[in-house]
């Protein structure tokens with residue numbers, strides 16, 4: 001530990017914040033480090049500080065702003081790359097104790113602190129018979145999801161989750177607390193919708209609510225032989241999503257030896273209005289499956305039904321393509337080869353892969369624009385697109401190294417293929433990409449300049465761009 005790190009800890013204690021600190025080797029510290037979703041992201045900071053209120057966040061920020069040493073910020077701790085939400089030899093501000101979720105029946109807004117998980121939020125809001133456009137996996141965190149975009153089953157009806165934030169309560173680098181919304185600090189409001197942690201710490205998200213209707217949906221899984229048929233259904237669904245905006249669809253070429261020794265083509269279908277056998281899924285439901293768990297249920301139940309396992313070494317890459325079956329088929333074939341190769345390199349049962357496609361129709365960005373706009377730049381993509389994500393989970397750091405080499409090459413090859421065929425789209429989804437990718441640049445120059453200007457206005461000392469090192473930072477784009 002060098003002087004800066006000692007000073008950070010001493011100054012937090014001197015400011016009377018000792019009761020918020022977790023120090024290395026204490027059970028509480030070890031539990032928080034073990035609570036990250038991916039095993040590879042816990043970097044064991046010099047100390048963790050856990051504010052419980054907005055006022056305590058402000059006091060913590062004021063202390064850390066005055067002294068040297070790196071700082072990280074985490075809400076749910078679900079991001080999968082090293083450096084996204086923890087820091088070695090610095091202080092991690094952990095918002096995990098700020099878990100309040102309330103509902104105001106007059107404004108019809110849900111107020112959500114950054115610390116709970118989406119599953120908790122859905123359960124709490126069910127008491128008022130309302131829901132929000134949150135994560136599809138109930139364990140995912142709030143702060144990263146909402147400041148990075150947030151793709152939900154409701155995107156066809158309401159756009160990205162960030163487009164459904166009416167107001168952000170934000171602690172700025174000087175400790176001031178501001179409310180950013182359409183009429184006050186509106187530039188900050190826009191920039192926080194996709195601009196991630198470059199401006200301050202969001203301590204409360206006030207979200208528009210929707211009625212908590214039961215949804216109809218779940219997972220089906222077909223054998224690999226059905227892959228081409230399902231690929232075509234994804235393209236057709238994406239092109240028709242504006243006619244069925246209440247429906248959502250994901251397909252996933254996946255190898256998971258705990259359920260099958262073969263690659264399967266899993267797929268999720270959801271009708272958010274709760275219509276059983278909704279017509280948008282007619283062709284999909286004709287494809288024979290080996291697994292089927294599709295039924296009527298609450299969003300809370302859906303979010304808690306398919307939790308992706310934690311505590312594994314993760315590597316993710318993501319790209320966006322034009323809505324064309326050639327890219328899906330190519331990715332499916334490459335995934336077959338990948339799994340065969342990995343079987344020769346990593347013991348059976350020690351790895352899983354997912355190669356997913358989900359619709360990004362122009363419809364989503366239209367909702368964003370109607371709701372005040374964000375900085376993600378998808379409104380400049382003027383044709384229906386597909387969001388691709390590949391994930392590789394392993395048990396050990398050595399296996400993760402192998403996985404990283406393979407997925408780096410996979411992503412580069414698929415990108416080259418798409419470019420050759422004229423099917424590439426330069427946009428990247430910040431919440432899915434690997435640390436070697438460049439999502440902020442993919443938002444386009446206009447949005448990048450806007451983010452820079454807002455960051456300069458609200459964070460002139462550049463605390464959240466240089467001292468708070470976790471996540472996607474503007475200076476890294478400029479470097």
Ligand SMILES: Cc1cc2nc3c(=O)[nH]c(=O)nc-3n(C[C@H](O)[C@H](O)[C@H](O)COP(=O)(O)OP(=O)(O)OC[C@H]3O[C@@H](n4cnc5c(N)ncnc54)[C@H](O)[C@@H]3O)c2cc1C
Pocket residue numbers: 037073074075076077078079080084085095114135136137140141142143144145146147148149150151152196197198200201202203308431432470471472
């Ligand atoms: C199993 C799984 C399922 C997922 N499902 C979905 C999905 O359905 N849809 C989707 O869009 N994404 C999904 N994701 C991706 C997810 O959106 C991101 O991982 C997201 O960052 C998680 O939020 P978090 O609060 O846990 O982030 P953390 O890892 O805690 O934080 C990441 C970064 O976000 C920023 N940040 C966090 N909190 C704040 C705050 N309060 N104020 C300012 N900045 C903040 C910081 O820069 C921080 O460095 C999934 C991820 C996983 C692992």
